[in-house]
Amino acid sequence: MAKRVTKGASYNATQTFVKGALILSMAGLIAKVLSAFFRVPLGNLIGDTGMGYYQAGYPIYTLFTAIAIVGIPSTIAKLVAEKRVLGEYQAAKDIFTHTMKLMLGIGIIVSLLIFLATPFMIDAFNWVPETKYSLWGLALSPFFVCIMGVFRGYFQGMQNMAPTAVSQVLENLGRVVIGLLLAFFFFPNLGKAAGGASFGAVAGGMCGAAVLALFYLRNKTSINDEIQRSETPKKQGIGFKTAAKMVLIIAIPISIGAAVNSIINFIDSALVIKMLTQTGVELELANAYFGQLGKVATFINFPLTFGMALVIGLVPAISEAAAKKDRTEVQTKIELGMRFAILLAMPASIGLAVLADPIMKFIYANAPDGGNILAAAALSILFIMLGQAFTGILQGIGKVWQPVIGIGLAAFVKTILNIILVTSSFKVIGAAIASIAAYMVFALYNYIMMKKYTGFKLNTRLVIIRPLISSSAMGVLAWGTYRVLGSVIDTNSFTSNALVTILSIGVGGLAYLVLIFVTGAITKKDIQEILNKKEK
Incomplete structure (x- = not known):
């Protein structure tokens, strides 16, 4: 039997979800405005060639950013929300402290690997040698990304979205200021300018991690008081091994599920330049074409901020509803999540598609090429955002591996179509078409699985x-x-x-x-x- 809840309680739960999504959406909007302010002058400064250097390593950063924004936070938020519903406040805090230790170690290892593996990646993917500066600039970012992810997840599990919102804004502000200053400092050396811009991600991570630590210190007393006020049987905590196992079992699939956009973009990084050069395109020109894809990403990623905010809000919200066995609340939140995604994504897709050329000429006045790529790629926004929403729903009800299967299918479709289309007359536009097909597969699979496990009626x-x-x-x-x-x-x-x-x-x-x-x-x-x- 489903647990009966009052109309007021269900209403308040919906209020919390909507407010949380709006807070994160506004923060995401500010962050993306800052990000656009970063990419636009950067693109105008270093052109398509410099953007090619910058963009080659960028999916590595966005992969870990996705983990910081969704993967790790959603895992911790889910576990913390479930423990708090049961009154197990000490266990909720233990999940946070033990996961912080775990992620600090992982962050150090991954940062070292990126730095050491730079020559291998350049050789394997046929990147231009100057790409090394961008990769070196990004190398430390996973360390700070991991710290931010743990803090954000703990606060989100308590349905407190303010720390995440503030840290997002300051992270992007630090990235813009330091990244652009370094890019201008190293210009006209395009490789080093791209590397300086990449280091902005590290500077932003430092800012974001610092402000989250301050939020935690500010709330530490109230957190401890809450633990002391809980019932004695519920004060028992959990050990490091138990917490690490709980987090990793959920975090691995959630992190992969959150990183679909980064994975698809990384396939472009790995294949586009290589496929173009195999058809006879010179390496520098192929790099410039790839740089146009990077400029297009500026516009595609902007509305996706709201999609990420949606997932962040959906996971703990649906976890709570599922923990209470409230089917009505689960149904309501699924519909709300879908509506939120479509109302944002559909006009963004259509608007960017019909005004692609004038928008590109307006924003990238010094490097206006790529409008045709934007017109095609814009249509993927709807499928990306819906896929993200369905991912959040599946993760919220505990079906964390289903989105991973969806990503596997999408990556397979993307890889095959990239090989076919990029080497055809479509050239780099083929990569955009391949992305649309891949995201469509991802969204459709997740929807079918979500409907299967929830009985959702559209x-x-x-x-x-x-x-x-x-x-x-x-x-x-x-x-x-x-x-x-x-x-x-x-x-x-x-x-x-x-x-x-x-x-x-x-x-x-x-x-x-x-x-x-x-x-x-x-x-x-x-x-x-x-x-x-x-x-x-």
Whole structure:
């Protein structure tokens, strides 16, 4: 029998989830604005060639960033949330302290491996030798990423998203300031400039880890008081081996599941340059083409921030609902997660696709190539974000290995299609097409598994049809606005193109905000929940 909960309790649980997702989304938005501010001037400074150097090693950083943002935190958050529901506050704290020891050791080992394995990776993937500076610059980042991941998970398990949000912002601020300063310092040596920019990730990690440590010290007294107030039988803790085993059993699949975007990008790093050179493209030109993929990633990753926030909120929220055996709450959160993903991803995909060229010319004025790649790659956003949402749901109900299988299928599809398409007339656009197919497979597999284990019933009209109508109309209006204004204004100049592009985005964005209410994609009840107001 499912445990009965009151309507108010279920409502408050939904409130907590929505608030947490919104806090992390806002922090993620600020972080991605900072990240864009980093990549845009960097791309304009070092061009496609320098971005090729930078981008080659970047998936290694994003892999560990995914682990820090989702993998390790989601694991700890899940375990901590479950222990706290049972009143086992000492066990929850032990999971945190023992995992910190474990991850410190792992962080040191991985950082050393990246530094020592640099020559091997350059040779194996046919990267340009100057890529070594980027890899060296990133080498220390896993150490600080591991520290941040443990702190964030502990706070998220207590449904306190503020420390994660603040650390995300400061981490990216440190990365931008130090990374850009070093890039400008080493310019015009493109290899060293890319390496300096990469070291910004280490500087940002230091900032993020420091602020999280301060949050923990500030809350340490209240955490200990909570343990003391708990019932005596619940004060018993757990040892290092037990905690490490619990974390690793869950963390390994969760970390892999969280890193789908990094894994797909790493396949590009490993294959694109090699495949292009095999078709006769010169190494430096192949590196420049790969640099265009790196610029495209700036736009793709921006909306995915919200998808990551969604997963971060979903895992502990669904874990709590599952621990209480509340099927209704699980169903509600799944639908809420899907709606959140689609309402954000669908307009982003369509908007970037229809305005790809003008956006690229506006943002990367000194290196505007790659609009055709962006137009194709933009369509992957919807499948990435849905795949992330389904991953969070499956992890929340304990099916942590299912997303790993999904990633395996996606990686297989991506690898095969990369080999076929990149060596064809599609060239580097083939990599974008391969990514769309891979993410589609990932999202579809996760959805089938999620539906199998939860019995979820999809409200197609609310979740899919209404956002699709709103997003499609938005895309038509944005594209039409650019074409109409472009017929009377010469968009060949930077200023004119920037003006017309901004106006087109503004018209599309405003239209979408109106349409989601007109079509009922967002309801009055949704607004009341977000504002923490119950219906009268």
